[in-house]
Amino acid sequence: MNPRPESDTVAVLGPGLLGGSLAMALADRSVKVRIWGRRTSVVEELDRRCPKAFASTDLAAAVSGANVVVLCTPIGAMAEITSRILPHLKDGAVVTDVGSVKAPVVTRLEPIIGSAAHFVGSHPMAGGDQAGIEHARADLFRDAACIVTPSPRSNPAAVQRVTTFWASLGCRLFQLAPDAHDRAMALVSHLPHLAAAALVHAAARADAAALDLAGPGFRDSTRIAMGSAEMWDEILRENGTAMTDAIRALRSELDAVQSALSRGESLTAFLADARATRLRLRR
Amino acid sequence: MNPRPESDTVAVLGPGLLGGSLAMALADRSVKVRIWGRRTSVVEELDRRCPKAFASTDLAAAVSGANVVVLCTPIGAMAEITSRILPHLKDGAVVTDVGSVKAPVVTRLEPIIGSAAHFVGSHPMAGGDQAGIEHARADLFRDAACIVTPSPRSNPAAVQRVTTFWASLGCRLFQLAPDAHDRAMALVSHLPHLAAAALVHAAARADAAALDLAGPGFRDSTRIAMGSAEMWDEILRENGTAMTDAIRALRSELDAVQSALSRGESLTAFLADARATRLRLRR
Numbered sequence: 310m311n312p313r314p315e316s317d318t319v320a321v322l323g324p325g326l327l328g329g330s331l332a333m334a335l336a337d338r339s340v341k342v343r344i345w346g347r348r349t350s351v352v353e354e355l356d357r358r359c360p361k362a363f364a365s366t367d368l369a370a371a372v373s374g375a376n377v378v379v380l381c382t383p384i385g386a387m388a389e390i391t392s393r394i395l396p397h398l399k400d401g402a403v404v405t406d407v408g409s410v411k412a413p414v415v416t417r418l419e420p421i422i423g424s425a426a427h428f429v430g431s432h433p434m435a436g437g438d439q440a441g442i443e444h445a446r447a448d449l450f451r452d453a454a455c456i457v458t459p460s461p462r463s464n465p466a467a468v469q470r471v472t473t474f475w476a477s478l479g480c481r482l483f484q485l486a487p488d489a490h491d492r493a494m495a496l497v498s499h500l501p502h503l504a505a506a507a508l509v510h511a512a513a514r515a516d517a518a519a520l521d522l523a524g525p526g527f528r529d530s531t532r533i534a535m536g537s538a539e540m541w542d543e544i545l546r547e548n549g550t551a552m553t554d555a556i557r558a559l560r561s562e563l564d565a566v567q568s569a570l571s572r573g574e575s576l577t578a579f580l581a582d583a584r585a586t587r588l589r590l591r592r
Numbered sequence: 593m594n595p596r597p598e599s600d601t602v603a604v605l606g607p608g609l610l611g612g613s614l615a616m617a618l619a620d621r622s623v624k625v626r627i628w629g630r631r632t633s634v635v636e637e638l639d640r641r642c643p644k645a646f647a648s649t650d651l652a653a654a655v656s657g658a659n660v661v662v663l664c665t666p667i668g669a670m671a672e673i674t675s676r677i678l679p680h681l682k683d684g685a686v687v688t689d690v691g692s693v694k695a696p697v698v699t700r701l702e703p704i705i706g707s708a709a710h711f712v713g714s715h716p717m718a719g720g721d722q723a724g725i726e727h728a729r730a731d732l733f734r735d736a737a738c739i740v741t742p743s744p745r746s747n748p749a750a751v752q753r754v755t756t757f758w759a760s761l762g763c764r765l766f767q768l769a770p771d772a773h774d775r776a777m778a779l780v781s782h783l784p785h786l787a788a789a790a791l792v793h794a795a796a797r798a799d800a801a802a803l804d805l806a807g808p809g810f811r812d813s814t815r816i817a818m819g820s821a822e823m824w825d826e827i828l829r830e831n832g833t834a835m836t837d838a839i840r841a842l843r844s845e846l847d848a849v850q851s852a853l854s855r856g857e858s859l860t861a862f863l864a865d866a867r868a869t870r871l872r873l874r875r
Binding site for chain 2: 434435453454456483492493494496497498500501502503504505506507508509510511512513514515516518519520521522523524526527528529530531532533534535536537538539541542545546549552553554555556557558559560561562563566567570571573575576577578579580581582583584586587588589590
């Protein structure tokens with residue numbers, strides 16, 4: 310793989326945490342960046358943070374001349390924006406997105422783009438609990454896992470182009486079919502988010518004063534509950550089928566512990582296995 | 593409150609992460625420290641890490657002359673150790689412990705100590721996922737919540753002595769009855785631990801390869817699953833009744849989400865409320 314982002318003009322549509330960070334990372338690498346934001350205030354903020362990029366509230370102007378277009382808006386806005394940029398896309402342009410759920414995005418955007426350009430979904434697993442351009446940083450993607458999700462309809466060169474694009478920003482690349490991606494994310498991203506919110510609610514409803522006693526363990530395990538409610542509502546619902554299975558899997562673990570406790574059985578093996586698995590992950 | 597630990601001789605029984613850190617913190621404050629460890633190798637490690645302290649494998653020698661004794665062993669070992677130190681305790685000595693579950697400890701140790709000395713339970717919420725003297729550090733207790741758990745039988749001066757003791761190490765002090773402590777910990781400490789282990793198992797059983805994709809969110813929310821399996825087995829089982837209620841509370845939150853998802857209802861309010869509650873905690 311030989312990343313050559315220098316030859317690209319990249320349009321970043323939606324300057325939130327991911328889009329803003331992407332624009333900054335690309336500008337740092339001397340890639341020509343064109344950014345679209347819906348609000349004038351955000352475009353002005355971009356001009357301050359990323360002065361080398363062209364920023365505009367005009368969608369046609371932003372995608373003009375771009376050979377890579379990255380959709381960084383909420384998932385629900387992607388179809389409409391794709392329809393609007395279609396007449397302005399450069400021949401052979403590659404369109405990708407950063408959405409956290411892939412099957413619905415790929416299913417909706419592929420038919421819209423058709424043969425006008427190439428669409429390949431991707432999901433750089435970067436972000437955090439603080440959204441918005443004000444938390445953007447050029448190194449957000451460094452060392453992040455990024456999953457490219459081609460479909461049977463994907464153009465192989467476009468898949469490679471998207472892969473190379475994220476690799477050039479320091480991501481560790483993976484490739485999965487869209488629905489396999491969504492099932493995996495339900496387990497390692499969306500379910501933990503839901504569990505974090507559920508832990509906060511369980512404690513707050515049963516004994517709000519107990520929260521004053523929360524230590525580093527509770528804070529770590531519920532940190533992701535500070536993410537945007539609107540964004541996570543969209544993710545959890547778009548990934549509803551896989552989430553139903555994931556919630557069932559978590560409940561089944563809790564039920565097993567509950568019945569072990571009620572029978573006075575040891576939990577050491579359950580805890581030791583989880584510990585060993587967790588230790589194998591990067592800290 | 594006027595902390596004067598300088599006038600104390602403190603015996604620390606059990607030099608793990610908490611006991612070792614406690615000995616180091618006290619020695620830094622020029623408090624006379626006497627440490628007991630079961631194994632010669634640990635006592636030798638203590639001599640290296642905390643040369644100002646007296647360290648021994650002889651329990652009677654360790655408590656000799658101490659006016660504060662802190663049990664830092666696993667909960668299950670505390671009754672036997674208390675019986676063994678009883679003949680060697682100084683008149684009016686105050687005995688406390690650092691166990692994560694308090695009602696069983698208080699119920700067992702109060703009758704053993706009787707009027708020979710004063711027992712008051714306490715729980716400094718310090719620690720982490722890495723146990724053992726090799727991770728001990730003198731600032732472990734700084735800014736940690738510490739809950740003192742007097743019973744109706746507690747001597748008020750001893751309660752105050754224990755409170756002052758932890759305050760002198762930089763803890764933020766709380767006071768709760770032992771069973772109220774245990775219910776609160778079930779919610780903000782023990783349930784999150786269990787949920788972390790359950791999340792690891794749920795992902796590993798359904799799709800072990802998904803763990804390769806785990807990002808910072810999964811790592812944060814499962815970090816505490818790296819704690820000692822034996823120690824947490826003991827904690828969860830000693831706090832079995834409160835844990836049963838806490839698991840039920842978590843399940844009820846998950847069920848509510850599950851049925852909202854199946855009806856296509858928004859989760860925004862659920863997530864926004866959890867976010868607002870979590871934001872009020874210290875980061």
